Amino acid sequence: MTYPIQGSCQCGGVKYRLLNAPTAxxxxxxxxxxKxxxxxxxxxxxxxxxxxxFEGEMAEWSRLADSGxxxxxxxxxxxxxxxxxxxxxxxxxxxxxxxxxxxTSIIKPTAHVWVSEKQDWFTIPEGVKVFDKQA
Structure with a gap:
C-alpha cells in the first residue's frame, strides 16, 4: 500500500489524507x-x-463508554x-x-472485540484475535 490515502464523507464536505498505515x-x-x-x-x-x-467542518457528539x-x-x-x-x-x-x-483494501481486521454481543449469523474469520469485551 502506498500512502497517503485519501478519504471523505458521503457528500465530500469533509476530506482527509491518511499519511501512514494504521497501527491496528x-x-x-x-x-x-x-447501531x-x-x-x-x-x-x-x-x-x-x-x-x-483533515479538511472541512465537522460536528461533534460524545457518550460515556462502558469503560468510563x-x-x-x-x-x-x-x-x-x-x-x-x-x-x-x-x-x-x-x-x-x-x-x-x-x-479500502487496508480494511483487514486483526482483532474482533465485544464478540459477547456479536450477531449469531456472523462467523469470525480464522486467525484473528477475539475478545469477549474490549481489548
Whole structure:
C-alpha cells in the first residue's frame, strides 16, 4: 500500500489524507457499534493523530463508554457520515472509520472485540484475535 490515502464523507464536505498505515484495524461487535454501522459490527482503524490531515467542518457528539471513558465522535454536519472517534484523554490517537477511504483494501481486521454481543449469523474469520469485551 502506498500512502497517503485519501478519504471523505458521503457528500465530500469533509476530506482527509491518511499519511501512514494504521497501527491496528479492529472490528467491534458491541450494540453501540451495531447501531452506528446499521450492520453486524463497525470497523475502526487506529491511527496516530499526526498521521492524518483533515479538511472541512465537522460536528461533534460524545457518550460515556462502558469503560468510563468518553467516546467522542466527529462527523460531517451535512451528510452525517462518521469520520472518526476519539477519547479526549488520548489526543494523540484517532479511531478512524476507514470505510470512508477511497482505497479500502487496508480494511483487514486483526482483532474482533465485544464478540459477547456479536450477531449469531456472523462467523469470525480464522486467525484473528477475539475478545469477549474490549481489548
Amino acid at each position: 484495524i479492529i472490528a467491534c461487535h458491541c450494540k453501540a457499534c451495531q 452506528l454501522s446499521t450492520s453486524a459490527f463497525s470497523i475502526t482503524a487506529m491511527v496516530n493523530a499526526a498521521d492524518i490531515e 471513558n468518553t467516546n467522542g465522535a466527529k462527523f460531517c454536519p451535512t451528510c452525517g457520515n462518521r469520520i472518526y472517534h476519539f477519547n479526549p484523554e488520548q489526543p494523540d490517537k484517532i479511531k478512524l472509520k476507514p470505510a470512508n477511504l477511497d482505497d
